[in-house]
Amino acid sequence: MNPYNTVLLPIVSLSDIFGKDLILNPRASFSNYGWLPKNREKLDFLTGAPLTVAGDMPVICSDSVVSQEIISLLKRVNLEVAPFRHIYHSERSYQDTLDLFNGQKKQMVVNHPHPSSEINRGGYWIDPQLIGFLNNKANLEKLVPIGHTPRRVVIHPNEISKTVDQLKKLPVVIKVASDEPNGGGYDVVICKSKKDVSYAYNYFNTCSTVVVEEYIEIEQSYNIQFAKTIKGDIIYLGTSEQIATADGIYIGNWFERDHEPPEKLMKVGLAIMEYACSLGFIGIGGFDIVISNDNRQFVIDLNFRLNGSTAPLLLKESIFSAYNASILLFQNWDSHLKWDDFFAVCQQAVEELNFIPLAFNNPLSNSNPDTACYVSGVIFGSSKEEILEKEECLNVCMTNVM
Structure with missing residues (x-):
C-alpha cells in the first residue's frame, strides 16, 4: 500500500483540459458502429478508467464500473474518483441519458462518434466530421510531416x-x-x-x-500524447512504450521514470498536434510512433481521443513519487473466476504484488452469467524483471482461486 497515504492525482485532470461544463462520454455506441470490440461488457469496462483522472468533469459510465466495493477499493489505494457520474444501467438507459443531454443542449466530449440518430450534431463539443477525418487512417499522410509515414x-x-x-x-x-x-x-x-x-x-x-x-519491423513503439486545453494551450502529457500482440492488438504500456523518446519523435508528435488544432481540434491526441530495426522513424496511427493509456499516463508521476518506483506496467486483465473470487485476487494483489487497480467491470450487474470479469491497473517496481514476475503471479491467480 501507499506508505505515505499520498493521494494519487493526475498531472492534469480532464476538467483542467476540458473544463467543468462539458460531459465526457467514453462509451462507444451500442449499435456496433465502427471498428471496435463487439463485446459490450468490454466497452462498458472502458468507461471506468477515466473516472480516476476526471477531476470535476462529469462522466457517463456503466453501473458495472462503479459498484460500492469497486469505489471503496479505488479510494483505498488513494485514487480520487469523479464525483459527478451519469450512470447508465442498460442500453435503454444509456440512450435515455443521451436523449436527456440532447434535449438540454448539453455538449459532450465523445470518445467515439455515434450514429446521428443517437447524438445530434449539437451534442458534440468537437465536430464529429473533424474527429472522423483526424482518426481516418486514409488521412495519415495529410496530417504527418513528410517522410514519417510507411509506404x-x-x-x-x-x-x-x-x-x-x-x-x-x-x-x-x-x-x-x-x-x-x-x-x-x-x-x-x-x-x-x-x-x-x-x-x-x-x-x-x-x-x-x-x-x-x-510492414515495419519495430524496434521500439511509443505512444506520445498531447492535449489542447479549453484555454488554448497545447501541453505535452507524456510518453509510454507500447505493448502489442504479434497480430497488432494493443495490450498495455511500460512507463519509465525520467525516460523520454528521442527529441525528433517529440517534434513530429507536436507538429501533428499543432496541425490538428489549426483545423479546430481541442482535446487529447495520442500518436503511435515507432523506430524500425533499421533506425527509421514512422508514425503508424493517430488517436484523437482519450487513449487506452491516458489514465495511467496522467497518474504515473504521482505513483512514481508515492512508491519511489522507477517503472510501471499498465495492462488489462480478464478472468472467468466468480466475481467474489476475482475481486479477492485483486485485493490481495494490492497488498502483495504492488498492484494499483484503475478500473473494474463487475459482471454481477449483467444478466449474462458467462460474462468475464475485467480489471485494468498498474504494477510498479524498480525493474521490468521484478514487474514481470509479479505479472506472472497475478496471471496465475486470475485463473485459479487463491
Missing part, C-alpha cells in the same frame, strides 16, 4: 489481392480507412500469408476503402 496505398477492398500481389512481398499491413470509430487494433490485419490476405478481404469487404501499408 502505403489507399484502395477499394476489391483491390486487396491484386495490390498485395503487385507488392510481391509479405508481410503487409491492411487497415480500415473510415471516418467511423476505430481503435485497439480491431481495424488492422497483419498479413503474413495468402490466407491472411483472404481473411483481410473478408473482414474488410464492407468498407469503402482500406489502406495497404508497408
Whole structure:
C-alpha cells in the first residue's frame, strides 16, 4: 500500500483540459458502429478508467464500473474518483441519458462518434466530421510531416489481392480507412500469408476503402500524447512504450521514470498536434510512433481521443513519487473466476504484488452469467524483471482461486 497515504492525482485532470461544463462520454455506441470490440461488457469496462483522472468533469459510465466495493477499493489505494457520474444501467438507459443531454443542449466530449440518430450534431463539443477525418487512417499522410509515414496505398477492398500481389512481398499491413470509430487494433490485419490476405478481404469487404501499408519491423513503439486545453494551450502529457500482440492488438504500456523518446519523435508528435488544432481540434491526441530495426522513424496511427493509456499516463508521476518506483506496467486483465473470487485476487494483489487497480467491470450487474470479469491497473517496481514476475503471479491467480 501507499506508505505515505499520498493521494494519487493526475498531472492534469480532464476538467483542467476540458473544463467543468462539458460531459465526457467514453462509451462507444451500442449499435456496433465502427471498428471496435463487439463485446459490450468490454466497452462498458472502458468507461471506468477515466473516472480516476476526471477531476470535476462529469462522466457517463456503466453501473458495472462503479459498484460500492469497486469505489471503496479505488479510494483505498488513494485514487480520487469523479464525483459527478451519469450512470447508465442498460442500453435503454444509456440512450435515455443521451436523449436527456440532447434535449438540454448539453455538449459532450465523445470518445467515439455515434450514429446521428443517437447524438445530434449539437451534442458534440468537437465536430464529429473533424474527429472522423483526424482518426481516418486514409488521412495519415495529410496530417504527418513528410517522410514519417510507411509506404502505403489507399484502395477499394476489391483491390486487396491484386495490390498485395503487385507488392510481391509479405508481410503487409491492411487497415480500415473510415471516418467511423476505430481503435485497439480491431481495424488492422497483419498479413503474413495468402490466407491472411483472404481473411483481410473478408473482414474488410464492407468498407469503402482500406489502406495497404508497408510492414515495419519495430524496434521500439511509443505512444506520445498531447492535449489542447479549453484555454488554448497545447501541453505535452507524456510518453509510454507500447505493448502489442504479434497480430497488432494493443495490450498495455511500460512507463519509465525520467525516460523520454528521442527529441525528433517529440517534434513530429507536436507538429501533428499543432496541425490538428489549426483545423479546430481541442482535446487529447495520442500518436503511435515507432523506430524500425533499421533506425527509421514512422508514425503508424493517430488517436484523437482519450487513449487506452491516458489514465495511467496522467497518474504515473504521482505513483512514481508515492512508491519511489522507477517503472510501471499498465495492462488489462480478464478472468472467468466468480466475481467474489476475482475481486479477492485483486485485493490481495494490492497488498502483495504492488498492484494499483484503475478500473473494474463487475459482471454481477449483467444478466449474462458467462460474462468475464475485467480489471485494468498498474504494477510498479524498480525493474521490468521484478514487474514481470509479479505479472506472472497475478496471471496465475486470475485463473485459479487463491
